Amino acid sequence: MSVSNIISNLNRLSLQATVRQAVLYRNISASSAVQFRITPSLLAEPLKKKKRLDPAVIRAREERRKKKIEKQIRRLEKNARQLKPIDECEVSLQILDERDKRVRHLPSVSPEVLDKRAKIEKSWCQYKQQQHLADVQMLDRVSFAEQKALDELRKESEELYQQAIQPDFYFIPFSCQGPVETLPIENYDVPDGDYVDVSKKWE
Amino acid sequence: MIKNALRILQTPSTSSVHFRNLSKAPSASPSKPEKWDLLTAICVERKPALTPPLTDLEKEYKQYLQEVEYERSLKSDHEMKLEAEKKVLESLKAGETIEDLDVNLKQTAQDFADACVEELAQFKPADRLTEADRRNDLKSLQRKLDKHLVLVVQQRIGKEKHFLLPQGLRQDGESLRQTAERVLKENCGSDIQARIYGNAPCGFYKYKYPKDVRGGGSGGAVGAKVFFYFARYLNGRLPEKDVDYKWLDRKELYKTLPAPYNRSVSEFLFDE
Known part of the structure; x- marks a missing residue:
């Protein structure tokens, strides 16, 4: 319905524009007093009759939707009650009570040691900065090499180039297992028994 | 396949320099485009299993x-x-x-x-040095666990044999990456598995064939353009027969590869 309305409105607009011009030339008035009406053109076909659904089916559908939402609400409510405790963020009361007793009374650090520490900090900063610089330069070099290879490939064949620039989604999301300090010993007999994960499950 | 391609180059030649710096090579007339052989080389790298020692x-x-x-x-x-x-x-x-x-x-x-x-x-933690390190077994994957190792395979180029990254000619209808996968299989057997990183080549190298070979059996190509693909070693072993190979860390690799080739390879490899 709304579409046909819009169309008729638009039609009228465009017609009126021409009519107004005609008015100037032929002296025809289109004011309401004259009762001059322009019929909107009807471009739409009659709407299809809506299919009647079985009321039982509708009711069942409604019921199912309701149940689904109720289930979700129930699940949310259940979880709202159960917050996952963050053990590592909660200091036990006993430790808080004994805080004064637990302070280490160490002799204050000598100025030489402080000097040495400051030097270590500085050289560490330089070391890390150089490392970062080297990394950035290396990445630059590697991406330059890749770009050069692609440019050369494009000179040879556009088709091969297009195949080469397709993204490879295998590494997304990326994960890797880093190197370790010492390898696990093969066939190692664990003296303390088996490892059992007893941490609580919070859902 | 690759052996055939390379055998073409074995026609008698007086010059032994096959790795030629291209910038010095005379360029052909611009009217006629030169034909180049497209080669793909695959750089298989083993990740270190151990962290490097602290400085x-x-x-x-x-x-x-x-x-x-x-x-x-x-x-x-x-x-x-x-x-x-x-x-x-x-x-x-x-x-x-x-x-x-x-x-x-x-x-x-x-x-x-x-x-x-x-x-x-x-408790004694596992030794950082392995048996392969002590024997200096270049074929073992257990050597130098804290280093990146790159696979090089001995191949005939012209008259000479070189230790190079496994490489081969591209066949019609293949993308370069498919060539890289095939090259690995043909050169190193079907047991070894590696994961190629991305569809794009990561490095490039080109060299001209010696004059007396050029335009002969190799279909009129003046030289070869080699596109490197980087791959991470996953598992599997190379066959003991037929192939002479080495797993080399960066220093050894740069010493082993021919100088101009090495320049291209070292450009896309990460430093350690």
């Missing part, structure tokens, strides 16, 4: 951080227990009698600490 500065900094952390920390339960027991012992020595008979029965904190130290001393 002196890193060790020093680690030590410093540990000291500061100790100074800022509070005493642990174990330390509290240890101190309490010390006090009891001192008072016992002084002759006071406390009704603490069960002190001797249970394990004291000191005993516990001693036992821990002893257990730690008994």
